[in-house]
Amino acid sequence: MAPPLLLLILLPLLHLLGPVLAEVPDHYAVRYARPGASANAAAAAQEYLDPTYPLPPPPPMAPACTVPVLSHSFANTYGAAPATAAYAPPPGCPAPWSQVVLSFSVEISGDQYDRVAAVWLDGAELLRTTTAEPTPDGIRWTVRKDVTRYSALLRSPPAGVLSVMLENLVNDVFTGLYNVTVSLEFHGTPPYPLISSVTPSSDKPKLPESYFQAPADLILPISEATGDSGYWFRIQNSSDTRSSLLTIPTSTYRAVLEVFVSPHSNDEFWYSNPPDLYIQANNLSTGRGNAAYREVVVSVDGRFAGSFVPFPVIYTGGINPLYWQPVSALGAFDLPTYDIELTPFLGLLVDNKTHEVGVSVVDGIAEWLVDANLHLWLDPSWLEVKAALGPYQTPRLSISRRYTTQALNGSFSIKAKRKSFFSGWVSCSLGNLTTEVETETEAKSLVEFTNDGTNKTVELKVERETEVVVRSEKGKEMGKLSTEAEYPLSFYLDTEDVGEDGMSVMKGSLSHTLDIQTKAECGSFEREARLVDEQTAAGWMLVKDHDVINGTATTSQRYRYSDGRWEYERSIDAADGAVLSDNVSEKFSPPDDHLQAAATACLPGTGTGTSCDGTPSAADIAAM
Numbered sequence: 001m002a003p004p005l006l007l008l009i010l011l012p013l014l015h016l017l018g019p020v021l022a023e024v025p026d027h028y029a030v031r032y033a034r035p036g037a038s039a040n041a042a043a044a045a046q047e048y049l050d051p052t053y054p055l056p057p058p059p060p061m062a063p064a065c066t067v068p069v070l071s072h073s074f075a076n077t078y079g080a081a082p083a084t085a086a087y088a089p090p091p092g093c094p095a096p097w098s099q100v101v102l103s104f105s106v107e108i109s110g111d112q113y114d115r116v117a118a119v120w121l122d123g124a125e126l127l128r129t130t131t132a133e134p135t136p137d138g139i140r141w142t143v144r145k146d147v148t149r150y151s152a153l154l155r156s157p158p159a160g161v162l163s164v165m166l167e168n169l170v171n172d173v174f175t176g177l178y179n180v181t182v183s184l185e186f187h188g189t190p191p192y193p194l195i196s197s198v199t200p201s202s203d204k205p206k207l208p209e210s211y212f213q214a215p216a217d218l219i220l221p222i223s224e225a226t227g228d229s230g231y232w233f234r235i236q237n238s239s240d241t242r243s244s245l246l247t248i249p250t251s252t253y254r255a256v257l258e259v260f261v262s263p264h265s266n267d268e269f270w271y272s273n274p275p276d277l278y279i280q281a282n283n284l285s286t287g288r289g290n291a292a293y294r295e296v297v298v299s300v301d302g303r304f305a306g307s308f309v310p311f312p313v314i315y316t317g318g319i320n321p322l323y324w325q326p327v328s329a330l331g332a333f334d335l336p337t338y339d340i341e342l343t344p345f346l347g348l349l350v351d352n353k354t355h356e357v358g359v360s361v362v363d364g365i366a367e368w369l370v371d372a373n374l375h376l377w378l379d380p381s382w383l384e385v386k387a388a389l390g391p392y393q394t395p396r397l398s399i400s401r402r403y404t405t406q407a408l409n410g411s412f413s414i415k416a417k418r419k420s421f422f423s424g425w426v427s428c429s430l431g432n433l434t435t436e437v438e439t440e441t442e443a444k445s446l447v448e449f450t451n452d453g454t455n456k457t458v459e460l461k462v463e464r465e466t467e468v469v470v471r472s473e474k475g476k477e478m479g480k481l482s483t484e485a486e487y488p489l490s491f492y493l494d495t496e497d498v499g500e501d502g503m504s505v506m507k508g509s510l511s512h513t514l515d516i517q518t519k520a521e522c523g524s525f526e527r528e529a530r531l532v533d534e535q536t537a538a539g540w541m542l543v544k545d546h547d548v549i550n551g552t553a554t555t556s557q558r559y560r561y562s563d564g565r566w567e568y569e570r571s572i573d574a575a576d577g578a579v580l581s582d583n584v585s586e587k588f589s590p591p592d593d594h595l596q597a598a599a600t601a602c603l604p605g606t607g608t609g610t611s612c613d614g615t616p617s618a619a620d621i622a623a624m
């Protein structure tokens, strides 16, 4: 017995309100075949892409060896342990290498959601990636990442177990199996002198040119010890600090923590979450709240040691999945990592005792997958260094929030800033070196709901500057590494009910950029590099629940990298799943003198070269 009176009252009300954007999933699977898509199983899988530097970059480096490591079909792997395979370095290409490239290739057909995946070697993460959503005809792609900075681990892995975690769900509807192959390529020998062959003279101390370039001598994972559900820490809330206990060699003279993060579930779209007061005032059922500021914090023995606001990576099912076919969103295939220079803190760490390195997420809600690698450089001739942390003060986060709400309309603005300065000295065979690390992070966020909650606008802008200065005992500047990163994101989504069946149309546009500049100076070595990666997208989609059942979209991407020696640019226009134009221009000027030849090894930022620590790469906000 239907209560007709109630229906009469409710229907116009519902129609008036339309879908409330704070409640829509923002996360979809494309569930329709485009006109022209063949139902032919023999059709070639379409290549998906995220433009980055072609690796290895010029000039060609010999010798080269390829080691196939793992091949696995990820079917119903939800809750399962990672897939594993044995790894050993190639006898034909002995270390040291000028470049090592990890290749992660995927093939899939059918329907499936995007998934997060990671590759670890003995619990140390090498790659954090997310997958593209397939089409019935099938898609494939390859992520190529410069992993030279993990040379120490690749040269002598403690156990030689490579693991890949990719939790997938397969049923009658979501049929796609992610078929993954992982291989490693080893190229050349590094042309810079190794630190052990540099003899400093005590009256004229000088940093070796490889100081900021050479990969670490030892890498210790800060990650979940067992790895049965992946080696990542699963951070649930802002008081959930996860840590590893470790003892580092007493000969350590430099330390950098590289952090991997990806937000999921209620925080996948953290940069568009409204505050809880908006959710409560409107009786919404969403858990995606706590407003739109997040900051990942690193601690050493409970002391704040560094932080960053993560780059907002949009996974391929996010916001409007049609934007990300066949070009994925910035960083989705190779999530940026974040370097925190911990050298000033060595004074706390080199006493041959156990210490705690922790990670947490300011304002975070469930859940964040976070882990880190501690890169350590060891003195070739001293068994013990001496070190001390300078005057220490916990840097303050200054944050201001302005929220206004009127029923489902709302405007939520947040401004945050954190400035930190740490210094510490390490007395080692290179001299008594003082390292100063100055960081300034600023974030501005605006989330607005208009038209009674049916139009959402998001603006985020993050700026981060870091300067690492190494000084002699007399205060003379011996080396400097500076990084400036900027990442603006802006988009809107507009929604309207269409007819019955709970279907709605969403229109919108989006633009985001990753802009990183780095400069490394050390003796006569000097290198500047810049990466500017920009995307814009626009379109509409017809959605029902989590399914996109019709729509159209265009995406443009412009990827530019230059380091004074190498210039690379790639511009892509795509529409409705097809590439319309794809233009590449590159220029390589071979170095003309010996010194420069040495520097070439560290094509910083090609993220390649030799993991010039501290230079940008397509996917690394390394040294940020």
Ligand SMILES: *[C@@H]1O[C@H](CO)[C@@H](O)[C@H](O)[C@H]1NC(C)=O
Residues within 6 Å of the ligand: 073, 107, 108, 109, 138, 177, 178, 179
């Ligand atoms: C993935 O691997 C499975 C199992 O080997 C195979 O049946 C399937 O055809 C493969 N899919 C693709 C797209 O290659």
Ligand SMILES: *[C@@H]1O[C@H](CO)[C@@H](O)[C@H](O)[C@H]1NC(C)=O
Residues within 6 Å of the ligand: 236, 237, 238, 239, 240
């Ligand atoms: C935060 O998460 C941890 C780990 O799941 C849990 O033990 C703790 O109770 C949570 N704290 C709050 C305030 O929810």
Ligand SMILES: *[C@@H]1O[C@H](CO)[C@@H](O)[C@H](O)[C@H]1NC(C)=O
Residues within 6 Å of the ligand: 281, 282, 283
């Ligand atoms: C939310 O729910 C409470 C209690 O059920 C009710 O009093 C209030 O009017 C509701 N508010 C809105 C905006 O629907």
Ligand SMILES: *[C@@H]1O[C@H](CO)[C@@H](O)[C@H](O)[C@H]1NC(C)=O
Residues within 6 Å of the ligand: 250, 352, 383, 384
């Ligand atoms: C560090 O501690 C280990 C075991 O506790 C000991 O074997 C080693 O000699 C110590 N090293 C130094 C440099 O004190």
Ligand SMILES: *[C@@H]1O[C@H](CO)[C@@H](O)[C@H](O)[C@H]1NC(C)=O
Residues within 6 Å of the ligand: 406, 407, 408, 409, 450, 451, 452
């Ligand atoms: C919400 O904002 C829209 C304009 O965006 C306005 O037409 C509407 O009246 C506002 N609703 C309320 C409850 O203030």
Ligand SMILES: *[C@@H]1O[C@H](CO)[C@@H](O)[C@H](O)[C@H]1NC(C)=O
Residues within 6 Å of the ligand: 451, 455, 456, 457, 492, 493, 494
């Ligand atoms: C929704 O907001 C965007 C930008 O904030 C605006 O361009 C668009 O016209 C709005 N849509 C409607 C229907 O008001």
Ligand SMILES: *[C@@H]1O[C@H](CO)[C@@H](O)[C@H](O)[C@H]1NC(C)=O
Residues within 6 Å of the ligand: 386, 425, 427, 432, 433, 434, 472, 473
């Ligand atoms: C190293 O230099 C700092 C000042 O730069 C000084 O305070 C410290 O005592 C020196 N350490 C050693 C072992 O000489």
Ligand SMILES: *[C@@H]1O[C@H](CO)[C@@H](O)[C@H](O)[C@H]1NC(C)=O
Residues within 6 Å of the ligand: 032, 549, 550, 551
């Ligand atoms: C999708 O939308 C377009 C434009 O409105 C329409 O021509 C087409 O028939 C729709 N396709 C489906 C499968 O509904």
Ligand SMILES: *[C@@H]1O[C@H](CO)[C@@H](O)[C@H](O)[C@H]1NC(C)=O
Residues within 6 Å of the ligand: 571, 572, 573, 581, 582, 583
């Ligand atoms: C690629 O080059 C062609 C010819 O110069 C031009 O028409 C097109 O707009 C370019 N595409 C992009 C994405 O820059």
